[in-house]
Amino acid sequence: MPSCDHHVGGARVRVVKGDITALSCEAIVNAANNHLWMGGGVAGAIKQRGGPEIEQEAMRRGPVPVGEAVATGAGRLPARYVIHAVTMGQDLATSEPSIRAATRSALRLADRLGLRSIALPALGTGVGGFPVDRAAAAMVDEVAAHLSHGSGLSEVVLALYDAPAHAAFVQALRRLAR
DSSP states (O other), X not given: OOEEEEEETTEEEEEEESOGGGOOSSEEEEEEETTOOOOSHHHHHHHHHHOHHHHHHHHHHOOOOTTOEEEEXXXXXXXXXXXXXXXXXXXXXXXXXXXXXXXXXXXXXXHHTTOSEEEEOOTTSSTTOOOHHHHHHHHHHHHHHHHHTOOSOSEXXXXXXXXXXXXXXXHHHHHHHO
């Protein structure tokens, strides 16, 4: 997986191109709707590889307000947890504030769980249809802010499935490094 690295507040932030479900981070983040149904996009890939029990556990915890996050087990995935970061409601619409809030909530939950590593996809850009360059800038800002204020995380991986998303996140991380 090609990557780009930067250190923030004692943690390493990496941008990689590849399948988030194959990563061995302690938690991977699912771009979720408020009912925590796992249909297409990243959610569908997580459910397919990790098993239906992830969705079943998630749905027992829903509905969840947009911008919040909840954790479930990770089924057959190499991760310990799936953190479901809610970026959209039933209307499937997302926004920069919801992406920022969901990113913050996922990172805070990882800290509360005592995790050292987490992987996030491009939240809100698939089913939610939010522009990937704007999502990248918002998410990188939120990751940097979280890590610079003290976090137990030592590694944050931004895992992108396709080349345009990967390029947008590399550019956002490089802007941060300047």
